[in-house]
Amino acid sequence: xxxxxxxxxxxxxxxxxxxxxxxxxxxxxxxxxxxxxxxxxxxxxxxxxxxxxxxxxxxxxxxxxxxxxxxxxxxxxxxxxxxxxxxxxxxxxxxxxxxxxxxxxxxxxxxxxxxxxxxxxxxxxxxxxxxxxxxxxxxxxxxxxxxxxxxxxxxxxxxxxxxxxxxxxxxxxxxxxxxxxxxxxxxxxxxxxxxxxxxxxxxxxxxxxxxxxxxxxxxxxxxxxxxxxxxxxxxxxxxxxxxxxxxxxxxxxxxxxxxxxxxx
Amino acid sequence: xxxxxxxxxxxxxxxxxxxxxxxxxxxxxxxxxxxxxxxxxxxxxxxxxxxxxxxxxxxxxxxxxxxxxxxxxxxxxxxxxxxxxxxxxxxxxxxxxxxxxxxxxxxxxxxxxxxxxxxxxxxxxxxxxxxxxxxxxxxxxxxxxxxxxxxxxxxxxxxxxxxxxxxxxxxxxxxxxxxxxxxxxxxxxxxxxxxxxxxxxxxxxxxxxxxxxxxxxxxxxxxxxxxxxxxxxxxxxxxxxxxxxxxxxxxxxxxxxxxxxxxxxxxxx
Ligand SMILES: Nc1ncnc2c1ncn2[C@@H]1O[C@H](COP(=O)(O)OP(=O)(O)OP(=O)(O)O)[C@@H](O)[C@H]1O
Ligand SMILES: [Mg+2]
Numbered sequence: 376x377x378x379x380x381x382x383x384x385x386x387x388x389x390x391x392x393x394x395x396x397x398x399x400x401x402x403x404x405x406x407x408x409x410x411x412x413x414x415x416x417x418x419x420x421x422x423x424x425x426x427x428x429x430x431x432x433x434x435x436x437x438x439x440x441x442x443x444x445x446x447x448x449x450x451x452x453x454x455x456x457x458x459x460x461x462x463x464x465x466x467x468x469x470x471x472x473x474x475x476x477x478x479x480x481x482x483x484x485x486x487x488x489x490x491x492x493x494x495x496x497x498x499x500x501x502x503x504x505x506x507x508x509x510x511x512x513x514x515x516x517x518x519x520x521x522x523x524x525x526x527x528x529x530x531x532x533x534x535x536x537x538x539x540x541x542x543x544x545x546x547x548x549x550x551x552x553x554x555x556x557x558x559x560x561x562x563x564x565x566x567x568x569x570x571x572x573x574x575x576x577x578x579x580x581x582x583x584x585x586x587x588x589x590x591x592x593x594x595x596x597x598x599x600x601x602x603x604x605x606x607x608x609x610x611x612x613x614x615x616x617x618x619x620x621x622x623x624x625x626x627x628x629x630x631x632x633x634x635x636x637x638x639x
Numbered sequence: 640x641x642x643x644x645x646x647x648x649x650x651x652x653x654x655x656x657x658x659x660x661x662x663x664x665x666x667x668x669x670x671x672x673x674x675x676x677x678x679x680x681x682x683x684x685x686x687x688x689x690x691x692x693x694x695x696x697x698x699x700x701x702x703x704x705x706x707x708x709x710x711x712x713x714x715x716x717x718x719x720x721x722x723x724x725x726x727x728x729x730x731x732x733x734x735x736x737x738x739x740x741x742x743x744x745x746x747x748x749x750x751x752x753x754x755x756x757x758x759x760x761x762x763x764x765x766x767x768x769x770x771x772x773x774x775x776x777x778x779x780x781x782x783x784x785x786x787x788x789x790x791x792x793x794x795x796x797x798x799x800x801x802x803x804x805x806x807x808x809x810x811x812x813x814x815x816x817x818x819x820x821x822x823x824x825x826x827x828x829x830x831x832x833x834x835x836x837x838x839x840x841x842x843x844x845x846x847x848x849x850x851x852x853x854x855x856x857x858x859x860x861x862x863x864x865x866x867x868x869x870x871x872x873x874x875x876x877x878x879x880x881x882x883x884x885x886x887x888x889x890x891x892x893x894x895x896x897x898x899x900x901x902x903x904x905x906x907x908x
Contacts, residue, residue: 499735508732511692513721514749 400596407525407595410518415526420519424527428489428591432535435488436481440539443476444468444546451547452555464557465566468547469540473570473579474635477540479627482586484539485532486619490594493524494615497598498608506599521599525591532587533580540579578634585630589622642706645670645802645834646691651700653686660686662858663700668802668851673828673835675845677880678855681893684838685729687855688804691836692726693717704802722750725795729806729838731787733779739766739790740775746797765793768823770816785811789820801833809841817841821848842881846870854880 414420451467497520500506506516544566551557570576594615601611646668653661660683668674676684689695690702693709702709704720712720733742743762747753753761766772769789779787788811796803808824809817825848828835839845846852846866854862854876862869862877869877895901 503735504728504730504732505734507694508726508728508734511694511721511724511726511728512746512749513718514746515718519749 396600399600400592403596403599404592406517407522407592410515411522411526414518414522420523421526421530424523425531428485428493428524428527429531429535432485432488432531433538435484436535436539437542439480439484440477440542441546443480443539444472444543444548445550446546447471447476447543448547448550448555452551452557461555461557462561463565463569464547464551465544465562466569468551469544469566469570470575472540472543472547473575475627475631477536477543478579478583478586479623481536481539481583482532482590482623483620485528485535485587486590486594486623487616489528489531490590490615490619491612493528493591493594494598494601494612495608497521497524497595498601498603498611501599501601502603502605502608516599521595525595528591528594529584529587532590533583536579536583536586578630581634582627582630585626586623589626590619593618593622643669645705646836647701647703648687648690649701649703651690651697651702653683653690653695653697660858661690661697664855664858664860666853666860668834668836670834671828671832672850673825673837673848675837675839675849675852676855677839677842677845677852680840682855683858684855685806688726688806688836688838691802691804692724693721722798723801725798725800725803727788727792727795727803727805727808729810731779731784731791733782733787733791733794735779737778738775739771739777739779739782742779742790743794743797746794750798761797762793765797766790768827769793770819783811785813785816788812789816792820792823796827796831799831799833801831803828803831803833803835805835805837805839807838807840809839809844817844821845824848842883846881 447468448464451471452461452464455461455463455467497506500516500520506520509516509519548562552559552562597611597615597618601607644667646666648664648666651661651664652659664687666676666687676687678684686695690697690709691704693702693704693712696710704724707716707720709717709720733739734745737745740762743765744758747758747761751758763772763775766775769792771786771789771793774782774786774790779790782790788808792805792808795805803824805824808820812820821844824835824837827833837845837849846869849866851865852863852869853860856876862872862874864872864877869881872878872881
């Protein structure tokens with residue numbers, strides 16, 4: 376058979392498999408929403424997952440936010456200074472964080488810290504037949520295991536992004552005001568004047584919420600759908616991190632182009 | 640169907656993909672009975688239990704439990720039925736993030752509103768029955784293989800089910816616990832008025848406690864009978880199994896081309 380036909384076939388089968396998987400994921404999402412009601416009623420299940428996904432991610436979020444803010448302080452001041460507007464440092468730091476860096480970087484960190492852990496946990500439960508045993512006890516694994524982890528991620532992510540941004544602003548202040556000596560009053564007052572609640576803060580929160588849904592869904596789906604072997608779980612974890620990163624960056628572009636087209 | 644029969648498999652066929660595992664199995668379990676299913680490794684015993692539990696669907700034939708064909712049940716009805724079934728998984732399948740106590744308490748907490756003191760007492764009774772009351776705080780990772788299966792056994796009977804399925808309950812047990820667990824299975828069955836299906840390789844232990852035995856081979860039931868009939872059976876299959884002989888109709892090897900072909904390459908013929 377000629378090379379072109381083989382190639383075409385291979386492309387066809389990859390596309391086919393991809394579409395089938397997307398369809399499967401969509402169905403999975405609908406089922407997940409359907410069974411969420413009964414699991415959200417038992418609040419302690421979701422609280423536990425907020426602890427594992429959210430609270431345990433705090434350290435990396437706080438430290439990273441601080442460093443990102445400090446780098447922004449250095450780089451931003453250096454550039455602004457060339458145009459004689461070093462006082463606007465606070466605006467630059469706050470806007471970059473609330474609009475972009477907070478949701479995006481926190482999302483990427485969240486995917487690799489919490490998303491991978493969720494995939495691993497669900498994947499191992501599947502591999503060791505714990506999900507089947509639960510199903511056999513008439514306890515739906517989607518309601519008992521998957522839904523709480525999904526909602527735990529959805530709730531945690533915007534909070535983590537907010538904490539990231541706050542730490543970043545603090546880092547920018549530390550470098551700009553404390554070390555470089557930008558006027559403190561100008562730093563805060565310009566920030567207050569330029570950052571709009573609706574335009575910047577709310578949009579940032581919307582972004583982080585959307586990223587949270589995407590990462591949490593990818594993480595639980597990959598775990599639930601993994602091949603029940605050691606390699607299967609490890610591949611699923613890799614896919615969670617890679618797909619989450621791509622999803623966050625792509626969604627960020629789409630959301631940004633809707634939210635901030637040509638606003639001054 | 641008579642009211643005294645709890646589980647009926649009629650001409651059940653099942654295949655994983657292309658590979659036919661069961662090719663027309665007929666089997667029934669009467670209420671109050673303990674039934675053993677025996678057969679070589681890989682002959683489809685676990686698959687049979689999965690079919691009875693409704694986790695797999697027969698490709699043809701019918702599986703009914705309590706007079707209801709599993710293929711016609713909705714998800715909710717299947718779950719209602721499963722609340723009255725207990726299954727001991729071949730590898731235990733304990734929840735690794737929960738202690739032995741919480742594992743046994745899991746079905747009670749999920750399906751009942753019992754006060755926690757009552758749950759506590761019930762769980763300790765079940766753990767005591769399998770000899771592990773002292774291990775209630777241990778996590779599955781801290782249990783030995785045999786202990787883990789005993790905890791899993793306690794969990795399987797936590798809700799006092801009407802049908803209990805044990806997938807190799809004797810694997811990994813020393814002769815003493817083996818005898819005790821065997822008696823426990825019998826006593827539980829009689830005390831609860833339940834029916835039990837035991838998948839096992841342990842011919843002698845199970846012949847002492849069961850009411851009826853099925854032998855599975857090549858996807859079919861090849862022999863069946865009460866323990867007394869089995870002990871004196873002249874059927875070559877049963878004879879080989881009961882007396883653990885190497886030669887006979889039960890193959891030890893998974894189907895494969897002749898070994899010489901693999902060892903010396905395709906050229907040798
Ligand atoms: N998920 C699966 N996909 C494909 N084939 C499978 C799967 N599970 C089991 N099989 C095959 O089905 C056959 C029956 O498996 P099953 O687990 O029912 O055997 P078994 O009788 O319980 O064996 P054992 O006594 O060793 O536990 C085996 O030959 C196995 O290769
Ligand atoms: Mg088996």
